[in-house]
Amino acid sequence: MTDLSAGGIPAARPKSSLLTEDARTKKRNAAERRFKIYGLSAVLLGVAALVMLLISILGNGLSAFQQTYVTLQVELPAETLDKEGNRNRDEMAKVSTFGYSPLIAVAVENAVTEAGIETELSPQDQGDIISKEAAAQLRNFVLANPNVVGETITFEFLANGRIDGYLKDRVTRETAALDKNVSPGQLDLTDALQEAGILEQRFNWAFLTMPDASGQRPEAAGLGVAIMGSLYMMLIVLGLALPIGVAASIYLEEFAPKNRITDIIEVNISNLAAVPSIVFGILGLAIFINFAGLPQSAPIVGGLVLTLMTLPTIIIATRASLKSVPPSIRDAALGVGASKMQSVFHHVLPLAAPGILTGTIIGLAQALGETAPLLLIGMVAFVREYPSGPPEGFFDPASALPVQIYNWTQRSDPAFVERASGAIIVLLIFLVSMNALAIFLRRRFERRW
Amino acid sequence: MSVFFLLIIVLGFGALGFVLGRSRALASADGNIRNLHSLPNYYGFNVALSTIIPALGLLAILSLVLPILIDNRVSTFIPADSISEDTTRSLVMSDVRRVADGLDTAVAAGAMTEDEAQTVSTETTDVRERLGAVGVALGSNVEPFVLRAAQSYRAQAAAAQLWTTFLIIGVAIGGFAISFLRTNREFRARNVVENGVLVLLMAAASIAILTTLGIVFSMVFETRNFFQDYHWTDFFFGTTWSPNFRGDSDLGIIPLLWGTLYISFIALLVAVPIGLFAAIYLSEYATHKFRSFAKPAIEILAGIPTIVYGLFALITVGPFLRDYFAQPSGLGESASSVMTAGLVMGIMLIPFVSSLSDDIINAVPQSMRDGSLGIGATHSETIRQVVLPAALPGIVGAVLLAASRAIGETMIVVLGAGAAARLDLNPFEAMTTVTVKIVSQLTGDTDFASPETLVAFALGLTLFVITLGLNVFALYIVRKYREQYE
Amino acid sequence: MDDLRIVERDVDAKETKISAKNVQVYYGDNHAIKDVNVEIADKTVTAFIGPSGCGKSTFLRCINRMNDTIDVCRVEGDIAIDGEDIYDRKVDPVQLRAKVGMVFQKPNPFPKSIYDNIAYGPRIHGLAKNKADLDNIVEQSLRRGAIWDEVKDRLHEPGTGLSGGQQQRLCIARAVATEPEVLLMDEPCSALDPIATAQVEELIDELRQNYSVVIVTHSMQQAARVSQKTAFFHLGYLVEYGETGTIFTNPEDPRTESYITGRIG
Incomplete structure (x- = not known):
């Protein structure tokens, strides 16, 4: 350690009092304040954008009621x-x-x-x-x-x-x-x-119950058929995506061997989550309508397309909540002679259920607001007839809330702007309630290990 | 017998199988559960699953394959010379199906007897009028060959349905019988059932792969058809987009890609600084109270459907930009513009960038911040010179993911960007994007086989490839980054 | 306790660098430091020892106000450096920390080159007039960090690529580069192997010539090896403070003795 004697020690800084802020520190502190202000204004801009959006929608749409x-x-x-x-x-x-x-x-x-x-x-x-x-x-x-x-x-x-x-x-x-x-x-x-x-x-109760009306009669246009269509599609998504998603997650998280196929499936799922929604619309048009011959504008096709779109969300959420169940639970079940399958279905799955439900509701909320793929499978059609009850109703033509909104934006009468904004309020109320339910479930049942 | 009814029957068999299988197992063990290999319910499940699963699998396959077979056989009724220039085989086939459906309706309404429906001919009856009477509107008079094809279609469909019913019920009974006879006290029902469940779980997991394959095949197939009519160099390097429904269209993707990238660029210009600074402020400066209010508020933006942003662009942002910026400066007259769509899309992406960046900034270890603060750096110097460089790969990944979102976004551009394909630098001009054209080419009333429609699949495939590339690359970067600090 | 080699020390009376009076620290409701009074001399190595959770690190972090970065932390009492109260409202913690450098438990080089790691402090504090000046500062600091010979040929490689011991010496060099008057070290050797520890300890002894060094350590042997003064903390109290030799051979307080002999800890 002869380094020290070799190098001359740089001249010590002039003694300065801590109590006086030197010029450089002043400048640096000013930069600090500016930086903080940039950050704060970014947050406020984000919040302001949200407020503007809501004001615009509420201002235009509340009168629809x-x-x-x-x-x-x-x-x-x-x-x-x-x-x-x-x-x-x-x-x-x-x-x-x-x-x-x-x-x-x-x-x-x-x-x-x-x-x-x-x-x-x-x-x-x-x-x-x-x-x-x-x-x-x-x-x-x-x-x-x-x-x-x-x-x-x-x-x-x-x-x-x-x-x-x-x-x-x-x-x-x-x-x-x-x-x-x-x-x-x-x-x-x-x-x-x-x-x-x-x-x-x-x-205006009729706004929620009546079917759509023609372009010259905005006063009679309602969301009845669209709400029915969306409801049917959500039923299909729930009925298909939840069991399939949970089953896929259980396999990947608990049973899948670590090999190439599993890797491919995993990469697939994370990529599907980021595929543009309109591509799913093309899939629906080509496979479900042109190839399988399912009817256009039908909730069954919309439901299937939205199911495929929602699956990655549900799988990711389910896997996260399966992962959060500690291995000790599995060991305990295996220790008393349960099979692997029994330990998963009797112990792990019930413990993961709140997380799965939360993820499912959030996935459903996303699906409810999805528009682009539904345009391609013909749900833009003008539908005045209510679909019949399920299951036949799944094959009847129907509209859907977001598509109805799009439909109304394409009409010339300015009264439809009010209708479209009003429909958005309805859509947002559904979304807020679903998310509130998800948050409630998470708060109520969340368990920390 | 309808598929739905068939389903009920199969499920009924399954339920019966459960009860019978369970009681047979118990009986074989003289009523003492301890003598059984597995719990009695497993014997029940074994029979139920063996009854239901093969039958339903077969049903799924048959309902996919039979319509194709019938179509092939029926289309032999269509003479080649009836496929003229302005029509195609698939259009004629859809006429055939419509007539067949009409005959079904007529029979159901009692306006025709079953015999009459199968023997009626165009020489003796005005089929269009008779079907019109029961509410089936046909566009034109029914050609003789169409009617004959429709009648054959009906006959074959009926036969197919009969066969399906027999086959399915047969398979269900077969599965039931085999599994029921195998049920005895030594039978390892639990292992068999668990293996069956495992196969089902695997099938569910493979749906992800099937979806991707479905996406790729549905687009590759039609894209190939498109490139047979339209040369691929004209598509990828053509600089004009002007579809013409009488044919002879210019379908160059360059102007669409330009619009897409321009709008995405503006969106990122808005979203990245705001999202990044917001994330920095929320994770490094904000008090707990402020954070607990502002973070959810920004994240709400992520939960709002894109159609809502689209309407916002259409009725608020677009007119505002036109009246206060574009018109006074003489840059444009249109409410829908690159700026409108880009700005609104930027707002949509703020929460996306901010929450990803938030995660990434939080993953930078605290010791790194301490090291910088400990030698007298200010908080902002620490963030700019230590935290951000450390988080850079992750942030780049987040920006790439945001870019992929922007490129694939549809509703905002459909409502905010305009429909005119243009190669221009002026951000207050209306331009159009790949996604807008996919929607407009596939929602119009055009012949499905024309290049003007098929181009949508080529556009979709291009979009898919671009976003897939971005996603894979971004996910790779983010994963690498996470590993670094784990 | 054979390895306690209490070497002869120059414990000349030196001027006081840091003086703490009635210092109390709270983490939320938790009273972590209770009524600590201590005077730390210039150009001396002072060791803080005590069982884990006794508050020695907390007290150390008070001296350069690193505790400010923790929201729930509250400091009462006076800590003065050269007679100036560092908790005075007029004092800028940034300026203070330039004067009171700190080295942490785990080596934490920035994800930058070795050169930039050292140059970071001088750059932000504006200590170099030009590039040559900065090069000189970097070289001197690395020499004082006793790592120059090992890294002089790869100054532009990332600092994270060094071994643990090298990283810690790099961090010490980084702290030295801002020309502090006091150097705080929070268990600087706890993440290092014995050889690296020996190198760092040797370095600490060298640093004494120019700085007032305060070191928190878990290891009594280390305290005995490197320090002239030792303070023993227990349950938030400063139990005993004095010459290292005295503390280790002839403690006044029974708790100190128990700790030294290994009965508590």
Whole structure:
């Protein structure tokens, strides 16, 4: 150790007091503060993005849960609706919605006169404040209750989308003047009817229960079929992905020998988790529809595609929770003479169950929001019929929540922006509840070894 | 007999097998469990599984193979000259199936008798009208050969169904009989059942491989068809994308790749700094309280479906950028643009980058930080000069994974980027991506066999290969990095 | 206890470098250091010994405020270096740590080259005017770390590639490079083999010429070999503090004696 004597010791720094901050330290501390501010602003930017996103969606979508209804006394003359007079449903079904529209126009005119409202609008224009869907709704009601024919009933009609938009500040007198679908006079009439208590906004249950409607009738468009379709697909995903995922995880974690095949499977699973979702859509189209001949737009195909997409998530979560069960448990079971299979199914699996459930719910939540693959398997189709009950319903055409949202964004009427945002709120409520359930399960049953 | 009904029957046999197998085992042991090799339930399971599994396996195979066989045999009814230029064999076959379904409906509704459905001919009856009467709408009049093919299709389908039913029930009974007869007190039921379960577990695990194979084959097959019609050099090196549904399209992937990479680049430009700094702040500076609020808030962004981001781009970000940046600066008129999609996709990727980086930064050992702090480095100097260089490989891996996400993302670009394929540098112009074109080429009402549709598979395969490469490389880096500190 | 070779020491009265008065340290609710008073001399090796969990490392980390990095840790009382209270609000811990270097239990070279490991401190503290100056500092530090001859031909290879003993000497050289006045060592040899330990111990003895060295050690033999003063900690209390020779041969407190003779520990 002669190094020391060889090298001259660098001149010691000038003695400085600890109590005074030297210039360099000041500069360095300023850099420190700047760095910290960068970090904080990054976090705040992230949070701000979330807040902006939510404000945008809530601001546009909350009004979808309010809908304008007009309550009218409508006369149902037997001579036009039931010519035979025998209240036979099949006979009455021959009267199309064109037979009902005039009745509604008359009802509006009567209500206007009765309320003493002055208007220069023609009866036709007065009637147009009611949704074009209203005639179909009235017809369905009459066909379901044939005995009301000949009477005058009180019926709630959907207001036209533009009238609804007026009450939601989407339509103004200026835009109405340029719009061939609505006139400022109709808006005046709307104000008067609202004052008279004939027209009012109410909570829009129909948004959650009714099927989609055509592009000209945003006021009647609902999520019923889409929610059913999503529900069916989630049932299929749950029924397939959970058992398959758990079985695959048990094999890989507990039984698989360490060899090339196991390695390949493992690499496969981690890669499948990162394959773009649209590729799964191509898979679904090519294999399930073109090759296996399953019907387009059907929940069964969507469910199968989403199952394949969810499997990696479930497998990764299940393996993690199997791994967290300490080997001592397995040893204890084997020690009393249980077979390997018994030790896994009787002891390890029950202990891992909360983690598996949590992972499954999170996987389902991902699948619920997935859109791109469903577009390719034809779920964008316009579906107004509710699918029948399972299992046949799995093969009926249906929509799905995220696809319905996409569908509505492609329509020109601005009222569909409100509908799409409202549908997102519904979707987010489902997702939040599922995640909350997952967090609850984790908190409640989590066990630390 | 429908498949569903068949399923019920097989499961019923299985349940019966369980009960019978169990009681036979008990009987062979004179009612004393101790005389049995395995617990009585295992004997039951043995019979049940032997009944159900082979039958269901056969059912799965038959329902895959039979339709193909029938299609092949029915398509002999289609004369070659009826396949004209504007139609294909598969289109005619789908007509055949529609007519066959229509006949089924007619029989079910009682508008035709079974005999009538099989003997009706186009010379004597207007089939289109008769089917229309029961609610089956056909696009055009039914050609004679289509009707004959449809009738043959129905006959063969009926025969196939009958055979399937017999075969399945036969196999179920066979399995039941063999396993039931083997049941006695010496039989090692537990071992047999456990081996069976193990095989099922292995089958489940191999689904991952089957999925990958399915993905690859479904795309490779159609891509090959595409390259027979369209030269591969034109696809990979063509700089114009203008599909034309009368044929003669330019289908060059370059503009699509350019849009994809440009948007992904902007997305990463947003997500990487914000995500990385957020991760650094949350793991190194934030108080426990702040972290417990901010970390979940950022992670919520990861749980939001991409369609929501797409709508956000469409109704908020796009118009905002157009009105406040693009139009005043004269750079563009379109709400959908590279910038819109890139920005929103960047937001989507923030939690992805931040949570991966968080893990990676936390994996840097504390002793490393102590060493730096101990000789008087400030916290930020420690992070920039010691922690980040140590974490660099992991962070690179995270960025690559994020890039692969960005390249494969669909809904944000479908709603935010636009549909025009363009080779341009202006970020306020609408451009389009590989994923957008996959969606638009496969959701239109076009002939499935045309290059304009098949190109989607080539695009999909390209996308798959690119993202797979990125993923494998990124996962490799991250794994190497983890090993270093374990 | 034959191997306790209590060598002759120059224990001349030296000026006090560090003085601690009534120091209390809390980890959350846990009272880890209780009322410690100690005066540590300049250009001396002072050893802190005691059973594990006695608070010796905690107290060491108070001297350069490394405990600041632990959220739940709270320090009360006064610790002064050259008469200046280091817990004064005006004191910047960064400046303090430049003056009070630290070497840790486990060698922790940065994942950089050997050169950059040493140059890190001088760079951040701005000690070098130019490249030649920096080269000189790196060489001098490596010489003082007694590792120059082993690494001079591979200065640009990663520091993590060295052996454990070399890594620890590299870390000591790294600490020396910022020209501290006090060098704190937290069990610097616990992760090293006997040969590397001997090399590091020899180095510590050399360092005494320029610095006030405080070393925490598990091994009484090591304390006896390298230190002039020894402090014995037990359950958070400073039980006994004095000349190393006295502590090992003639302890005043029965607890010290028990520890020295191996009855507690």
